[in-house]
Amino acid sequence: AQSVTQLDSHVSVSEGTPVLLRCNYSSSYSPSLFWYVQHPNKGLQLLLKYTSAATLVKGINGFEAEFKKSETSFHLTKPSAHMSDAAEYFCVVSESYKLSFGAGTTVTVRA
């Protein structure tokens, strides 16, 4: 069975500083992994996905994530936070058609 654990329910950063959102997964097979972002009162938007190609995945808006099989992790980073990055972020694992979502990490960006 697949599952996802997002290690921080809330992250607060200052504008211009790096952002790190941590995600660990469990999967019986070689999973596909995604990060989605949800801005307040909006639907979910795909940031990036990993599907067994390059382990460092670049996404939209300057985000990237690194797949580490030995650590079963898929952490999301951005070198410099912007006010518009304030949102909720979901790490997601997929073994087939089904997506399993983490509980989410809320990011607050301080001016």
Added chain:
Amino acid sequence: DAGITQSPRHKVTETGTPVTLRCHQTENHRYMYWYRQDPGHGLRLIHYSYGVKDTDKGEVSDGYSVSRSKTEDFLLTLESATSSQTSVYFCAISELGLVAGNEQFFGPGTRLTVL
């Protein structure tokens, strides 16, 4: 943005009443999904469809039914709404479906309150 609309966007209803939420897509994608979002739980799959009149249960299907009579429409029905079904409901679509790594595209959500 993927062409997905949900209606209504907001609804308040009373316990015991039936409720139907509609998801409409213009992408002609084969697969459609209904999720609910609750604090601390992320999104959980209620039901999904892999074609017209082909549906199956997700992990939290009790109290919900679905129908898909056309490719573009996927309906979620709460036969007798309960307060525990107060949630935000998201529809999603995908093109390939039964393939790992196939991303899903999400609608804007419906906020349902059951009093």
